[in-house]
Amino acid sequence: MKPISIVAVGFALIAGLLLGRGCAPKPPAATPSLSSGSVAVPPKLQLTPSLDAMRRGADLLTEPVALPLARVENADIKRARSYPMQPPTIPHAIDGYQIDQNANRCMLCHSQANAADFQAPPVSVTHYMDRDGQVLAEISPRRYFCEQCHIVQTDAVPLVASRFVGVDGILAAPAAAGRAE
Amino acid sequence: MKRLRDLLRQAWRILNSPSRHYSLMFLTLGGFIAGLVFWGAFNTILEEANGEPFCTSCHEMQDNVFAELKRTIHYSNRSGVRATCPDCHVPHQWTNKIARKMQASKEVWGKVFGTINTREKFLAKRRELAGHEWARLKANDSLECRNCHDYAAMDITRQSPRAGAIHERNLLTGDKTCIDCHKGIAHQLPDMAGVPQG
Numbered sequence: 001m002k003p004i005s006i007v008a009v010g011f012a013l014i015a016g017l018l019l020g021r022g023c024a025p026k027p028p029a030a031t032p033s034l035s036s037g038s039v040a041v042p043p044k045l046q047l048t049p050s051l052d053a054m055r056r057g058a059d060l061l062t063e064p065v066a067l068p069l070a071r072v073e074n075a076d077i078k079r080a081r082s083y084p085m086q087p088p089t090i091p092h093a094i095d096g097y098q099i100d101q102n103a104n105r106c107m108l109c110h111s112q113a114n115a116a117d118f119q120a121p122p123v124s125v126t127h128y129m130d131r132d133g134q135v136l137a138e139i140s141p142r143r144y145f146c147e148q149c150h151i152v153q154t155d156a157v158p159l160v161a162s163r164f165v166g167v168d169g170i171l172a173a174p175a176a177a178g179r180a181e
Numbered sequence: 182m183k184r185l186r187d188l189l190r191q192a193w194r195i196l197n198s199p200s201r202h203y204s205l206m207f208l209t210l211g212g213f214i215a216g217l218v219f220w221g222a223f224n225t226i227l228e229e230a231n232g233e234p235f236c237t238s239c240h241e242m243q244d245n246v247f248a249e250l251k252r253t254i255h256y257s258n259r260s261g262v263r264a265t266c267p268d269c270h271v272p273h274q275w276t277n278k279i280a281r282k283m284q285a286s287k288e289v290w291g292k293v294f295g296t297i298n299t300r301e302k303f304l305a306k307r308r309e310l311a312g313h314e315w316a317r318l319k320a321n322d323s324l325e326c327r328n329c330h331d332y333a334a335m336d337i338t339r340q341s342p343r344a345g346a347i348h349e350r351n352l353l354t355g356d357k358t359c360i361d362c363h364k365g366i367a368h369q370l371p372d373m374a375g376v377p378q379g
Binding site: 074075076092093095096098100101102103105108109114117118119120 | 252253254341342343346347351362365366369370371372373378379
């Protein structure tokens with residue numbers, strides 16, 4: 001059994017190398033045509049020369065070293081919202097929280113009834129409304145799965161940069177430009 | 182009835198009369214050694230029946246609660262300390278342990294008659310079974326939690342700010358006990374409708 005499997009693995013490796021060598025020159029040829037095309041990407045936004053952020057610029061035949069696992073920020077400090085109506089991000093770890101049809105761990109502290117005991121911000125009354133605007137006693141089923149909108153933040157370096165500017169930034173930009181002129 | 186009384190009287194006469202063939206030393210030393218053997222065997226079997234391999238030897242535990250435990254921090258964590266089944270579910274003190282073991286005869290009954298021998302039966306009974314454990318931990322002030330998580334040894338400043346504040350407000354004052362808030366940390370929760378939490 002063993003020699004056969006070794007031979008098979010050897011064949012697979014050689015075949016992979018040959019195929020890889022055949023394909024390797026193609027991506028570099030394709031990449032310049034993309035970047036020199038009409039899509040104008042500001043150079044400072046590109047973290048790596050590769051278009052593929054997941055591989056972080058490593059070519060096809062090298063295995064990039066995995067990034068360390070990101071740690072969830074657990075400092076309990078509320079973060080600013082980037083735009084009006086943004087669901088606030090979760091400022092603490094939620095490892096192992098059970099949210100299913102039986103139980104909702106978030107609502108242990110964030111329900112209107114328990115928020116005072118735990119000094120947690122209660123979910124707003126909109127979360128108790130069904131789609132007809134009727135206020136329910138329990139959290140509305142359509143708002144039940146907290147992580148659909150509210151998420152933790154980690155210390156991971158973003159793979160792709162963001163050009164998002166909040167409404168305050170947009171309002172401030174013309175004013176600053178006007179002052180500059 | 183008369184024959185039974187005669188039999189008992191005869192047995193009492195044998196026990197009450199001095200030994201005819203065996204020396205006093207043989208009887209005392211023999212009794213002592215027999216006692217040692219009995220006590221050793223009793224405790225060995227007791228401890229054997231008080232470990233994770235025994236608990237998870239039936240499929241009811243293996244497929245349901247043990248499978249859920251494996252995903253939690255009490256099974257695998259950064260410091261490598263593992264809480265096994267009896268650490269939380271059996272009192273560590275001898276008297277209480279024996280009392281719990283006698284209660285467990287009900288569980289033998291359940292095993293023999295297949296009370297939770299399918300996933301559906303287990304899920305249907307889960308709320309009741311969890312309720313027993315919550316009631317037990319509430320009654321003994323979460324003793325099995327505190328066997329490891331001693332409040333006196335707990336450094337509040339090393340906890341996250343909200344956890345520290347909540348522990349200080351509720352646990353230090355004795356208003357609440359661990360199980361009041363920390364239900365479902367090692368197993369999945371049943372339907373919690375109507376269960377007061379926090």
